[in-house]
Amino acid sequence: MAKITLYLIIIISIVSACNLTTYYSINLFAADISSEDIQAAQRLANESTQQAKKMAEQSTPQSDQANFQIEQAKNLANQAIAQAKQVSEEASKAVNNASVKNGVIANCTTVSTNIETQITKFNDGKNPRVEKFQIIASSVAELIKKLKEEKVDIKNLESSLIILNKKLKNYILVQDSYVSGITSTKFTTCTKSENEFKSSLQDSQNKLKIVKDVAKDLQDYVQKNVRQEIQKIKDQTKN
Structure with missing residues (x-):
């Protein structure tokens, strides 16, 4: 009977651990990138742009190093703007591709x-x-x-x-x-x-x-x- 008890414990463990993990969805038309993603990217671009401008206004470049840092900030802002634009274009394209006419x-x-x-x-x-x-x-x-x-x-x-x-x-x-x-x-x-x-x-x-x-x-x-x-x-x- 001890063996049966042990076997029962094992079976209970198997049953308890069997949680059904499912992936059930139909998402045929939605763009891979959501509107929230687009807005977040645009906010990042705006923040980076403002930060770059602020650095440029507040800094009094006295050396090549200072100029280099300002240019880096500007480049990062431009990259963020470009990425936000690309995200927006890809999302719009995905929505248009899946539209029903x-x-x-x-x-x-x-x-x-x-x-x-x-x-x-x-x-x-x-x-x-x-x-x-x-x-x-x-x-x-x-x-x-x-x-x-x-x-x-x-x-x-x-x-x-x-x-x-x-x-x-x-x-x-x-x-x-x-x-x-x-x-x-x-x-x-x-x-x-x-x-x-x-x-x-x-x-x-x-x-x-x-x-x-x-x-x-x-x-x-x-x-x-x-x-x-x-x-x-x-x-x-x-x-």
């Missing part, structure tokens, strides 16, 4: 590429997310097998495992459904009208929300039900 989407290839990037990111994290719960399910199944050998009552835990496997299966299905939907959306960017694209994108966003909800439900079930059932058995084996 009458008919098909302007620069649809850019939007299509953004969607493909989204699909890749989602798929890269899909298997690790599923594997976390597959590890839990297989660990619980092995635990049930060992507890049966020790004649421990595991009816509730068996029921929990059945539900867990159903929830996990559903989690896999809704993720696949989202990928299928967003892939279809990608194909509408350059071939369908603006309204058709918007409708397809909205459908993908709805499917993504379902993925989030199912993921949260699965996570909560593991922590609030499966973990609790294992803890109950652990407490019983102490007595």
Whole structure:
């Protein structure tokens, strides 16, 4: 029984550590640089310019070194201004590229590429997310097998495992459904009208929300039900 208790502790640790980390977002049109970034860069440029002017006004250059320091300050200010301008131009270009006009989407290839990037990111994290719960399910199944050998009552835990496997299966299905939907959306960017694209994108966003909800439900079930059932058995084996 001591071995079972130790095994229970290990399983509880596995379950407790399995927090679902997700990266769920659809960000196809936003510029990589936000308006806050632009404003911050512009503020930096203005501050650097004012600082350079102040240094130039207050300094009475008596040597080449003083002149050099003033020129350095001016150069830094000019660089900050140039960087702020570049940031602003890149952000404006990104927004314009992703704008939707009458008919098909302007620069649809850019939007299509953004969607493909989204699909890749989602798929890269899909298997690790599923594997976390597959590890839990297989660990619980092995635990049930060992507890049966020790004649421990595991009816509730068996029921929990059945539900867990159903929830996990559903989690896999809704993720696949989202990928299928967003892939279809990608194909509408350059071939369908603006309204058709918007409708397809909205459908993908709805499917993504379902993925989030199912993921949260699965996570909560593991922590609030499966973990609790294992803890109950652990407490019983102490007595």
